Each structure stands twice: as C-alpha cells, then as structure tokens.
Amino acid sequence: MIHKATIDAVFETARLEEVIGDFVQLKKSGSNFKGLSPFSDERTPSFMVSPVKQIWKDFSSGKGGNVVAFLMEHEHFTYPEAIKYLAKKYNIEIEETQQTDEQKEQANERESMYLVSEYANTFFQNSLHKTEQGKAIGLTYYKERGFTDATIKKFNLGYSPDTWDALTSQAIRKGYQLKFLESTGLAIVKDNKQFDRFKGRVMFPIQSMSGRVLGFGGRILTNDKKAAKYLNSPESDIYHKSKVLYGIYHAKQTIAKEDNCYLVEGYTDVIQLYQSGITNVVSSSGTALTSDQIRLINRLTKNITVLFDGDAAGMRASIRGIDLILEQGMNVKVCTFPDGEDPDSFARKNTLEDIQQYLKENTQDFIRFKASILQEDTQNDPIKKAEVVRDMVASISKIPDVIKREIYVQECSRIMDISEEVLFNALAQLRGAAEQKTTSKKGDSAGGSMQVVKPEVKEKTKVNQQYELERKVIEILLLYGSKEEEFEDLILKENEAGELVMEPEVYTSKVFEKIFLDLQDDEIEFTQENFRKTYSVLIDHLNQVDDFQIDTFINTIPPEITPEITEIIMNEERYALARWIDQEIHVKQKLHSVSQYVSDIILNLRRFLIEQKIAELSQTIKESEEQTQNHEIMQDIIDYIGLRKMLSQKLNRVI
Known part of the structure; x- marks a missing residue:
C-alpha cells in the first residue's frame, strides 16, 4: 500500500x-x-x-x-x-508497505503480464551487462553498431542468453507464473516442456507512450538461415503491434515541441538517429504502417516526415503508408537517403549538423516524391504516364481538406504537365466513387429508374426533467457551493386585513447551506444513484472546508462518478471548443445571478415533484372504487394544486 x-x-x-x-x-x-x-x-x-x-x-x-x-x-x-x-x-520518494503474497495473487492477468514483461526487461539488461556471454556477444554487437553506453541504457537494450530456458526457469524461481510467460510470448510451451522464445538474441524492449514494456524485438547474431533475423513478441492482451510505435516513449516530447515526427523502419534507425541528436523519431518496427500508429502520432503533431532507405523497391512498397497518413488529414513529407544508405548507416557516418542539413535540403513534398518514383517506370510510355497520374490523383483524393486537395492538384498539374481541369474531373470521379460505396443502395431498382425514398422520421428523445434538475443542483454545488449569496424568499404572512399574502424576506447564506436546508425541508432525495453519492460527498466536503477547491475535491470522489462530475464542471468550457466568442456568440454567465439561478432550480425541482404527486394521486382515483377515500385524495390534490400555484408565483409564471 x-x-x-x-x-x-x-x-x-x-x-x-x-x-x-x-x-x-x-x-x-x-x-x-x-x-x-x-x-x-x-x-x-x-x-x-x-x-x-x-x-x-x-x-x-x-x-x-x-x-x-x-x-x-x-x-x-x-x-x-x-x-x-x-x-x-516528479522525483517524489514513494513510501509504501510491503505487498503480501495474497495481494500479489490478486493482481489481474493483464497486470501480471506487465509485471512479467518488466521482469524480463530487467533480466535481459542484467544478462547483457553482468554475464560473460552477454558482454562478449550482446555488448560487442551494440558497440559495433556504434551505440554508446548512455544510449544502451536509455533504450534498455539487453541480451537473451543462448540457452534453452534461462529466462523462463529463473522467472519461475522468482515466483512468476508460466502461463503469463507464455501469454506474453516470452516462453514457448510445447509437449510439457518450456523454452525461451528469444534464445541467443540481442533484445529491444518495445514501450508504450508512458514507458511500460509491452513486448520485445530480438535480433539473432548467428548465420542460422532457418531462424528469422528479427523476431517480435506475438500479439497479446498488452501488445498489439499495429497500435505501437517503437521509440514513441522517448520521442513524444520532442515531437510535440518540434511539431514534426520522423518515421523510419527499424529499431536501429531510431536509436542511431536519437543518439545523433534527432530525437523526434519513431519506427513502425518493420511492420506495414497502420492507421492506429498514425493516430498515435496525430495526438502529438500534424506533420510526419517519412525517411526512406536508398532502396527503390522498398520505397515503392512503402508508398501505401503515405496514403494512410493523408487519409488522417496529416501533412506528409518524404526524404530519401543515398543508394546503399539507411537512417542508421547515414547517422553513423555524419555529424548532427550534416544530418540536419541533409534533411533540410532533401525533404520534399509527397507529390514530388511520388512523381519521381513512379516516373522512373514510365519511360516515355503515355499509357504508363496516365497510370502514374491516376495514382497521384488517388493519393490526393485521400486528403479530407478541400483547399489542400486543390493546391495539390495544381502542383500535380505543373509536375506532370497535364491540365488542372482533367485532374479535377479525375478527382471528382474518384471521390464520387468512394462516397457512393458508403451510400445506401435502397434507391436502386431493377430498371434503374429513380425512386423517392421517404426520410425516416426520428422519434424525439424525451427529456428526463428530474435528471436534468438534479444534475443542475450538483452543478450549482460544484461551481458555486461555497459562495455566499443574498437570497430572497417569499413567505406566507397574514396582513392587516387577515389575508394570507406573499411577502419577501431577504437573508444571506452560503449556496450549499441554502440548497441543503431547502431539500431537507421538503424531504427531497435524488433519484439518480450517482447524483445521490455525489451530493452526499459534496455536502460533507463543503461543510468541512472554508475554501472549496475543485482540484482538491476531484481527488476524493469515487472513480465511477468522475466522468459525470467532470462533464458538469467543464460544460461551460465546452463553448471554447466551438470558438463561439470568435463568432460573436456570447453565452450568459451564471456568476452574475447565482442567487436567482439557485432559487429557480430549487423551485423548479419542487414544482416538478408536486406535479408528479398530482399525477400519481389522479391515477389512484381512477383505479379506486372507494368514494370516501377518493374524497380525501381529491382534497390532497387541491392542496397540491394550491402549492403548485404558489411556486409558480415565485417563479413568476402564470397558471
């Protein structure tokens, strides 16, 4: 704990x-x-x-x-x-009591998989730095790649011993269960025997954006042609390779700061560039780029620069990734390295200044890149040129922004020496075909004639008045609960003529005290369980503190009611998302009339509950055959109607 x-x-x-x-x-x-x-x-x-x-x-x-x-x-x-x-x-020392074996067993399976992965990560690092085999084989390999000690430590690089079950057997001895070693892919269980998946490989831990170890990549160092050069952890509950980018944990801050992300292919490409000083770099870890990976970058920046090897065949295979980036509404540029070079080898041979200069001079727009790659195959063949143009227009059609599409059409027209009109027509056809695929075919008929399809009439959603009113009470307590306000209540008093009249009475009270006493007087209870819990916690908290702070209160509430509370608190901030003020749409702030707002909500809640009671009693009369009882119920209804009329007067409503 x-x-x-x-x-x-x-x-x-x-x-x-x-x-x-x-x-x-x-x-x-x-x-x-x-x-x-x-x-x-x-x-x-x-x-x-x-x-x-x-x-x-x-x-x-x-x-x-x-x-x-x-x-x-x-x-x-x-x-x-x-x-x-x-x-x-934040470099805060953690004080905690030792976990018991029973508490460890209570950890869920997903958490157990994380724990096993973290243990394996430590095991591989210790094997690299503290064993003779690790130093002679693993550390030598990393040094030959030009990695410094600081870099090896930064990326938690390790080594898996070249024995059948070094990790598995030691993990079991330490109390880790075989089933979690198997489910994470660290161990392979076959014919009642278990052995290490990554035997004899240098290890690259794959981390989430927060730094948790999700899986591993392992590179073999022998010339065994039967074994894969690189081996990744299999898919698991904690590792989905299509949703992970290698290096994102170390690169995220620089990506956001530089507002650009360099995308490469392999682990060593990332590490070498990072070591050189290009720290906003990630890799798809040898897999084809996916939409989920692009969305991961999209949270940090709108700009991606794809770095390609000098291998032309590899570049053509990777062009599909560019279209995926464009589909996400992102800006994509491309930089290719000289023949025979990749980001790893280029970074090793050049200084940071040289690398930055090369990237600056050789990064080009995706249209120019695609044209240069595809035009190599045309060889002045008009048919092949038409295919290239169609391919480029297909990429432009992926872009959601209409202005960007037009600019790229103009650029494509200039590069390929073809009229904009033809390109716009081709673009319209492609986008029209794409939209048609998503359109319902209900209007199609066998003869091809048009049919009028009646629009579906959506049933109006009925507003739950009580829910909204209870929610408003919680909102008032959260936003203005500790605020002291001047309230005016209308009190029934007898005048000189002996008549009952409504007279105003002014008093000062804290908002939460006013609400608490009014609800208590009427014996009103919340019908929504979350509101009931929140109300109780709020009133207690407001009673105990003189200066109510939302940031302190939010840390004390049960997790299940947190989303509802934050939505209430942030509701008014939502206007900023739509930039209403920029459009001269001004939302009235409640702060200028808190007391009136509080009184109106309480009166409306009372009035709603009275109307519910009247409806309930009226239904009882319909179902009852007892005349005497009906007479008593009618009198109750008349009394409630009188009370409703009084509340309506307070709300300045005409009945």
Whole structure:
C-alpha cells in the first residue's frame, strides 16, 4: 500500500497539463488547453484540460477526471501504478508497505503480464551487462553498431542468453507464473516442456507512450538461415503491434515541441538517429504502417516526415503508408537517403549538423516524391504516364481538406504537365466513387429508374426533467457551493386585513447551506444513484472546508462518478471548443445571478415533484372504487394544486 503522504505529495506536485502533454498535443484555448481526443478517432478537438481546476474532459467519449484518472484510462494503469508513474516523473520518494503474497495473487492477468514483461526487461539488461556471454556477444554487437553506453541504457537494450530456458526457469524461481510467460510470448510451451522464445538474441524492449514494456524485438547474431533475423513478441492482451510505435516513449516530447515526427523502419534507425541528436523519431518496427500508429502520432503533431532507405523497391512498397497518413488529414513529407544508405548507416557516418542539413535540403513534398518514383517506370510510355497520374490523383483524393486537395492538384498539374481541369474531373470521379460505396443502395431498382425514398422520421428523445434538475443542483454545488449569496424568499404572512399574502424576506447564506436546508425541508432525495453519492460527498466536503477547491475535491470522489462530475464542471468550457466568442456568440454567465439561478432550480425541482404527486394521486382515483377515500385524495390534490400555484408565483409564471 502507498502511504497517504506520498499520494498527497503527488496530487500537490503533478501538473495535469504537463502529464497529458506527454501523450496529447495541447493548444492554449483561453485559460484552458484543447486537443484531439486520445480515446477516439476525431479531427476536431473535443478534449479539454483545465490547469486551474486540474481536471480534463473528453466530450467525444464522455470520459473525464483528474491526472490519475487520465493515466488509468489512457495507459490502463491501476491506481497505485498511476501514483508511482507520477511520483517517478516528479522525483517524489514513494513510501509504501510491503505487498503480501495474497495481494500479489490478486493482481489481474493483464497486470501480471506487465509485471512479467518488466521482469524480463530487467533480466535481459542484467544478462547483457553482468554475464560473460552477454558482454562478449550482446555488448560487442551494440558497440559495433556504434551505440554508446548512455544510449544502451536509455533504450534498455539487453541480451537473451543462448540457452534453452534461462529466462523462463529463473522467472519461475522468482515466483512468476508460466502461463503469463507464455501469454506474453516470452516462453514457448510445447509437449510439457518450456523454452525461451528469444534464445541467443540481442533484445529491444518495445514501450508504450508512458514507458511500460509491452513486448520485445530480438535480433539473432548467428548465420542460422532457418531462424528469422528479427523476431517480435506475438500479439497479446498488452501488445498489439499495429497500435505501437517503437521509440514513441522517448520521442513524444520532442515531437510535440518540434511539431514534426520522423518515421523510419527499424529499431536501429531510431536509436542511431536519437543518439545523433534527432530525437523526434519513431519506427513502425518493420511492420506495414497502420492507421492506429498514425493516430498515435496525430495526438502529438500534424506533420510526419517519412525517411526512406536508398532502396527503390522498398520505397515503392512503402508508398501505401503515405496514403494512410493523408487519409488522417496529416501533412506528409518524404526524404530519401543515398543508394546503399539507411537512417542508421547515414547517422553513423555524419555529424548532427550534416544530418540536419541533409534533411533540410532533401525533404520534399509527397507529390514530388511520388512523381519521381513512379516516373522512373514510365519511360516515355503515355499509357504508363496516365497510370502514374491516376495514382497521384488517388493519393490526393485521400486528403479530407478541400483547399489542400486543390493546391495539390495544381502542383500535380505543373509536375506532370497535364491540365488542372482533367485532374479535377479525375478527382471528382474518384471521390464520387468512394462516397457512393458508403451510400445506401435502397434507391436502386431493377430498371434503374429513380425512386423517392421517404426520410425516416426520428422519434424525439424525451427529456428526463428530474435528471436534468438534479444534475443542475450538483452543478450549482460544484461551481458555486461555497459562495455566499443574498437570497430572497417569499413567505406566507397574514396582513392587516387577515389575508394570507406573499411577502419577501431577504437573508444571506452560503449556496450549499441554502440548497441543503431547502431539500431537507421538503424531504427531497435524488433519484439518480450517482447524483445521490455525489451530493452526499459534496455536502460533507463543503461543510468541512472554508475554501472549496475543485482540484482538491476531484481527488476524493469515487472513480465511477468522475466522468459525470467532470462533464458538469467543464460544460461551460465546452463553448471554447466551438470558438463561439470568435463568432460573436456570447453565452450568459451564471456568476452574475447565482442567487436567482439557485432559487429557480430549487423551485423548479419542487414544482416538478408536486406535479408528479398530482399525477400519481389522479391515477389512484381512477383505479379506486372507494368514494370516501377518493374524497380525501381529491382534497390532497387541491392542496397540491394550491402549492403548485404558489411556486409558480415565485417563479413568476402564470397558471
């Protein structure tokens, strides 16, 4: 268990915008930050971070919470893991009690897989640095590649001993279960025997954006033609190669800062460039680039520069990746190295200044790159040239932005010496065909004649008034609960003529005290369980503190009610996402009339409950045959109607 003092220190020190900024590219938006949702595929920002309140809200997925909640959602950390991650980031010493064997057993399977992977990572590093075989074979290989000690340590490079079960047997002796060694792919179990998957290989740990070890890549050092040169961990619950980029953990901050990401092919390409000083570089780890990998980069920057080897065949095979990048609405440039060179070898032979100069002079737009690659095959053949043009237009058609498409059409026209009109027609055909595939074919008939399809009439969603009113009460408590306001209540009093009249009575009270006493007087209880829990926690908290701070309160609430609370808190910030003020749409702020707002919500809740009671009693009369009982119920209904009329007067409504 982590001591409360450590948890408190973490919450006091951690800055939400800094932590989330490691995973998502954030841009200033008034007093807040906004960015693309890390939980869904979107092109318009719906993700908001409030540095003042230390909370975040993702309006596209509905998720939200504090800094720990973000790490638990995004990185699938447990609560203790999130606290440890933050403690490490901010150099806070962790005080905790020793876990018992029983507590270790209670860790879920996914967490056990992470623990086994972390253990294997340590084992491979120790094997590299502390065994004769590791030093003679593994360390020698890394040194021959030109990696420094600092780089080897930075990327946690290791070595798997050239024996059948070195890792497996030692892990089992340490208490790790064979089933998790097998499920992570570290061990292979066959015919009641187990052996190491990565026997005799130098090891490259593959880390998530937060630095957790998800899997491994291993390179064989012998000339065994039957064995694969590179071997990756198999797919598992924690490792999905199509969703991971090698080097993203080390590159994320520079990618966001430089607003550009260099994309290469292999592990050593990443490491060598990083060592040279190009630190905003990642790799697809030898697999074909996927949409998920591109979206991972998209959270940090809109700009990708793809670095290709000098091998022409390899470049042609990788052109598909460019189209995928364009589909995500990103800007893509390309740089190719001289024949026989790759990013690894080029970085080894040149200084940082030389590499930067080369990248600056040789990086080109994807249209120019594609034209140069494809034109080599045309050999002045008009048919082949037409195919090249069609291929280039197909790439342009992937771009979502209409202005960018037009600019690229103009560029393609100039490069290929073909009219813009022809290119625009071809583009329209391609985009029309693509859109037609996604359109329903219900209007098609056997004769091909047009049919009028009646639009579906959507049933209007009925508003749950009680839910909305209860939600408003929670909102008021969160935003204005500790604020002291002047309230005016209308009290029934007897005048000189002996008549009952409504007279105003003014008094000062804290907002939460006013709400609590009004709801208690009417014996009103929340029907929504989450609101009931939140109300109880809120009232207790407001009673105990003089200065209510949302960032402190949010750390005390149960995780299941966090998304609802953050949505309530951040709801008004949502206007900033749509830039309403820029469009001269001004939203009225409640701060100028808090007391009136509070009174109206409470009165509306009372009135709603009275109307519910009237409807309930009316239904009882319909179903009852007892005249005496009906007479009593009718009197109750009349009393409730009178009460409703009084509330309507307070709300300035005419019945």
